[in-house]
Amino acid sequence: MALAGGVFILLLAGLSFIGPFFLEGDYYTNTVLEDKLTAPGGEYTLGSDHLGRDQLGRIIKGGQISLLVGLVATFVSLTIGIGYGTISGYFGGKIDSVMMRLVDILYSLPFVIFVILLMVFAKDLGDSIDEWFRARGSEFSISGQWNMLLLFVAIGAVEWLTMARIVRGQVMSLRQQEFIEACISLGLPTRRILFRHMVPNILGPVIVYTTLTIPAVMLLEAFLSFLGLGVQPPTPSWGLLIKDGADRMREAWWMLVFPGALFAITLFSFNFVGDGLRDALDPKTSKD
Amino acid sequence: MSDPYLQINNLKTHFPVEKGILFRKVTGTVKAVDGVSLSLAKGEVLGLVGESGCGKSTLGRTVLQLIKPTEGTVTLGSRTLTDLDGKELRSARADFQMIFQDPYASLNPRMTVYSMLAEAIQVHRKVPKADLAGAVGALMEKVGLAARFMRKYPHEFSGGQRQRIAIARALAVEPKLIIADEPVSALDVSIQAQILNLLSDLTREMELTMIFISHDLSVVKHISDRIAVMYLGRIVEIGPATEVFEHPQHPYTKALCSAVPMPDPDSERTRKRILLPGDPPSPLNPPSGCTFHPRCPHAEERCQAAWPSFESLKNDAHQAACVRLAELNQ
Ligand SMILES: Nc1ncnc2c1ncn2[C@@H]1O[C@H](COP(=O)(O)OP(=O)(O)OP(=O)(O)O)[C@@H](O)[C@H]1O
Ligand code: SF4
Ligand SMILES: [Mg+2]
Numbered sequence: 001m002a003l004a005g006g007v008f009i010l011l012l013a014g015l016s017f018i019g020p021f022f023l024e025g026d027y028y029t030n031t032v033l034e035d036k037l038t039a040p041g042g043e044y045t046l047g048s049d050h051l052g053r054d055q056l057g058r059i060i061k062g063g064q065i066s067l068l069v070g071l072v073a074t075f076v077s078l079t080i081g082i083g084y085g086t087i088s089g090y091f092g093g094k095i096d097s098v099m100m101r102l103v104d105i106l107y108s109l110p111f112v113i114f115v116i117l118l119m120v121f122a123k124d125l126g127d128s129i130d131e132w133f134r135a136r137g138s139e140f141s142i143s144g145q146w147n148m149l150l151l152f153v154a155i156g157a158v159e160w161l162t163m164a165r166i167v168r169g170q171v172m173s174l175r176q177q178e179f180i181e182a183c184i185s186l187g188l189p190t191r192r193i194l195f196r197h198m199v200p201n202i203l204g205p206v207i208v209y210t211t212l213t214i215p216a217v218m219l220l221e222a223f224l225s226f227l228g229l230g231v232q233p234p235t236p237s238w239g240l241l242i243k244d245g246a247d248r249m250r251e252a253w254w255m256l257v258f259p260g261a262l263f264a265i266t267l268f269s270f271n272f273v274g275d276g277l278r279d280a281l282d283p284k285t286s287k288d
Numbered sequence: 289m290s291d292p293y294l295q296i297n298n299l300k301t302h303f304p305v306e307k308g309i310l311f312r313k314v315t316g317t318v319k320a321v322d323g324v325s326l327s328l329a330k331g332e333v334l335g336l337v338g339e340s341g342c343g344k345s346t347l348g349r350t351v352l353q354l355i356k357p358t359e360g361t362v363t364l365g366s367r368t369l370t371d372l373d374g375k376e377l378r379s380a381r382a383d384f385q386m387i388f389q390d391p392y393a394s395l396n397p398r399m400t401v402y403s404m405l406a407e408a409i410q411v412h413r414k415v416p417k418a419d420l421a422g423a424v425g426a427l428m429e430k431v432g433l434a435a436r437f438m439r440k441y442p443h444e445f446s447g448g449q450r451q452r453i454a455i456a457r458a459l460a461v462e463p464k465l466i467i468a469d470e471p472v473s474a475l476d477v478s479i480q481a482q483i484l485n486l487l488s489d490l491t492r493e494m495e496l497t498m499i500f501i502s503h504d505l506s507v508v509k510h511i512s513d514r515i516a517v518m519y520l521g522r523i524v525e526i527g528p529a530t531e532v533f534e535h536p537q538h539p540y541t542k543a544l545c546s547a548v549p550m551p552d553p554d555s556e557r558t559r560k561r562i563l564l565p566g567d568p569p570s571p572l573n574p575p576s577g578c579t580f581h582p583r584c585p586h587a588e589e590r591c592q593a594a595w596p597s598f599e600s601l602k603n604d605a606h607q608a609a610c611v612r613l614a615e616l617n618q
Contacts, residue, residue, distance in 0.1 A: 178394035181354055182454070186411050186461060187381035196407075200398045 002276020005269035012266060016063035028053065028061035028236060040254050047254035049244060059259055062236040066263075069151055069237070070218040076156030077217075078210060081163025086194055086202075088164070089171030100168070103161050112227075115154045119229050122150050151230050155217050166209055170202040204278045211274025215267040238263050292327035293497050294351075294465055299324045299360035301343075301350045305572065318571050320346040322521035323360075330464075333491055333498045335508030335529065337544065338518035339568050344501045345389075347518070348467040351499070352386050353377060364465060382412040384465040385458035390474050391450035395442040401428070401453055402438040408460035431456045432486060448479035455486065459494070466491075467499045472507060484511055506548045509533045514605075517541045520579045521571055522595070527606030537601065537617050538608040539584050540564075578611065586612055 036052040046055040088099040126146030133140045174180060183193045222239020224230030231237045238259050245256030301321040304314045320343040328334050338344050349355045351362050353369050362369045364383060372380055388394035396404060405424045409415055415423055425435030431452040442450055451471060458466060468487060472480040488511050491498050502508045508515055509529050516526040517540065525538040536542045543562040564583045569575055575582050577592040584591065591611055598607040601617055610616070 178388040178390060179396045181349075182386070182388065182394050182457065183396075185352060185354060185381060185386050186408050186457070187378040188407070188411055189378070197396055197399075201396070 001272040002279075005272030006276070008265065008269045009273065012063060012262075012269075013067060016060055016067060019060050020064070028057040028234070046258050047252065049255055050248060050252070055254060055258060058236045058241060059238075059262065062238045062241050062259065063262070065148075065231055065235065065237040066218050066221060066239065069148070069155070069221045069231075070214045073152045073155035073159065073217045073221075074210060074213045076152060077159035077163050077213065078206070080156070080160040082167050082199065082202075082206065084160070085164040085167025086171050086198055089168035090175060090190075090194055090198065092172070092175070096168070100165075103164055107161050111158055114158070115224060115229055118154050119147075119150060122146075126150075147230070147232055151221060151224065154224075155220050158220075159213055159217060163206070163209065163213070166205060167202055170205055171198055174198055174201055200281075203281055207277050207281070208274050211270045211277075214270050218263070218267075291329070293330040293332075293365060294326075294328040295361075295363040296324060296326040296351060297361045297363070299347070299350060299362065300358045301346050301355055302358040316572055319521050319574060320571055321350055321357075322571075322574070324518075324521070324523055326516060326523065326526070328497050328499070330497055331491070331495045332514065333488075333500060333512045335512030335515040336499055336501045336518060337503065337505050337508055337515060340503055341568060341571070342518045343521040343571065344503075344518055345469050348386065348469050348499065348501055352384055352467055353381075354386070379412065382461045383463055384467070385461060385463040387451075387454055387458050387466060387468040387471045389470040391447055391454050392442075392474070394454050395450055395457075397442055400439050400441055401433075404453070405438070405456055405460055408457045412461050427456045427460055428453075430459065430490075432482075446479075447475050448483060451475060451483055452486070455483075455490070459490070463496070465497045465499075467501070469501045470503065471500075473502065473504070480507070487511065504548075505533060505544055517544065520568060520574055522579065523609070524580065525606075525608040526598075527603065527608075531603065531606050537606070537613060538610050539586050539616065540580050541608070578609070586616055588612065 036048060036050050040047040040055075046059065048055055049058065084099065084103075088096045123146070129146075130140075180193065180197060183197055188197075218238065221230050221237060222242065225237055225240045226243050231240060233240065241259040242256065242263065245252070245254075245259060249256050299321055300319070300323055303318040303320060305316040305318060306314055322343075324347055326334065336344055336347070346355065350357050351369075353362070353372070357370060360370070364380075367380060367383075369377070369380065369384075399407075402421070402424050405427055406420050409420065409423050409427070421438070424438055428435050428438060433449060433452050433456070437445075442453065445453065451474075455471075471487065472483050475483060484507065487498070487500070490496065500508060500511055505515075512529045514527060515529045515532040516523050517532070517538065518524070519540050525532060525536065525541045527537075532541065533545060536545045543564050546562040562585065566583050569579070569582060575592070577590075577594055578584070578587075578596050581587040581591040588611075596609045596611045596613075598609050599613050600607045601614065
């Protein structure tokens with residue numbers, strides 16, 4: 001299963017990121033209004049949407065966006081969460097109290113308001129950066145990618161909190177184990193104890209949680225896009241495609257079924273891969 | 289005794305008992321180690337016995353600076369360990385190592401024997417990468433393991449073999465002092481003797497000074513030069529191993545000894561067991577005076593007044609802390 005999941009994700013990534021090279025530049029925005037809501041088969045393999053855009057092209061582009069958001073934002077949250085949680089759990093005491101209260105406070109902030117604030121304030125920032133470059137005669141423009149960047153930051157900033165808590169709990173229970181005491185007794189530097197002895201032993205639960213985070217992040221992106229805060233149309237993401245599809249479920253089932261099924265299979269695949277990785281990383285279950 | 293190599297001076301380790309989440313209030317102290325003084329000559333093996341919870345492990349960890357003492361000093365050679373901190377302490381750790389009770393918890397499950405031992409070898413010494421495998425192999429053979437197993441993970445070994453790995457890891461830094469905290473009590477009886485013999489041989493071969501902790505007198509007596517008996521955070525009797533075992537003086541030691549079965553069937557039949565009433569009191573709230581008095585069959589009024597000082601009868605090296613020592617051992 002893990003292998004099948006991995007192969008599927010690789011295929012999907014290949015399709016999303018390499019596929020576009022074989023397509024025309026406007027493959028996901030090419031609007032042909034006369035062809036709107038064409039059923040699958042014929043000219044449009046997976047049908048067309050309410051503006052007559054090719055559904056296949058939009059799914060490919062959407063996959064690109066969703067996977068990118070899922071992976072990058074998860075990676076961000078993973079890095080911060082592991083570092084923060086490990087330090088907090090290992091040192092314990094006052095350091096831990098302060099660090100964890102901070103997490104609690106961030107946790108209690110309403111996420112949507114946080115993201116709205118971030119998007120509103122930072123949107124202008126993107127424009128000003130562009131202006132700054134333009135004033136210096138540079139063609140460089142960031143505002144195209146700016147929204148995506150903000151999305152990574154916003155989601156990463158929220159998701160790392162749970163990761164930090166999970167990691168901290170694991171580290172605290174590991175801290176009691178005699179092999180950590182043995183490391184201290186040997187005189188190993190703290191950094192080495194943390195990253196050579198602690199981190200590998202918490203990787204199992206972390207990986208499982210990661211495989212749950214990727215789909216959660218993809219859902220979050222869909223939600224934000226739905227609110228108009230995430231990916232901006234006409235750029236599609238799977239979340240947006242599913243939303244469009246749900247609005248036209250009766251007239252055009254293909255607009256919902258194809259992105260929806262793909263999304264579901266992707267989420268399953270990540271879970272299978274997570275299981276597989278956890279087993280592979282555990283010396284007790286892998287063959288020698 | 290020749291010049292002491294390890295000197296423990298009035299060592300106390302108290303743990304605060306805290307209540308409350310936001311504002312922590314100290315509601316009491318567990319006096320796990322409460323004024324222990326010991327000295328060991330170089331190459332000496334001291335057996336430390338006592339019931340579960342009397343503070344043996346805490347004493348061991350405090351001596352090795354894994355826990356900071358509340359009071360008192362530990363001196364090893366010319367260095368006062370309790371004064372060291374940070375980097376100094378870390379580099380001093382090459383001189384003293386611990387062997388833990390549970391060989392299943394004391395080895396990192398995700399590291400091969402090779403990486404574990406190689407890491408230990410390299411902490412305090414520079415060893416060229418090319419020589420590492422040889423050094424690890426030599427270390428493994430020293431503790432009775434075949435070097436070809438070095439790429440295996442801990443879970444592929446039996447309990448006894450794991451304990452050998454743990455011993456090898458402790459020896460990797462070439463220590464002078466070893467504290468073995470019940471190193472055989474988690475093992476099968478048939479394997480205990482092998483590990484004990486190994487430790488015994490190694491201490492002799494490498495001139496290690498060792499504190500061997502156990503709750504079982506019979507385990508300690510063969511390996512130790514001297515035996516110290518601990519009760520509720522304090523030493524109550526100390527002396528040469530055979531003497532403490534064969535002629536115990538303190539009422540608590542007598543009770544401990546009477547619980548050890550005799551190998552000779554005749555003496556086993558006549559063995560009188562001294563049964564102690566009750567459980568050991570909690571170190572959170574120790575009794576006054578001689579802390580043993582609530583369970584001591586010879587307790588008197590005056591036992592509750594103050595902690596008795598050490599006295600010896602015939603042999604100066606054999607001491608016990610009991611106010612009725614002389615009258616009880618006539
Ligand atoms: N970190 C700690 N915090 C609070 N109390 C502790 C701590 N460590 C040990 N204690 C207490 O100190 C006392 C002595 O514990 P210790 O583990 O040293 O006993 P022990 O003689 O080694 O027992 P055992 O034979 O079961 O290993 C116990 O009452 C224990 O509950
Ligand atoms: S001092 Fe008293 S209570 Fe303590 S061991 Fe001696 S006789 Fe028993
Ligand atoms: Mg113990």
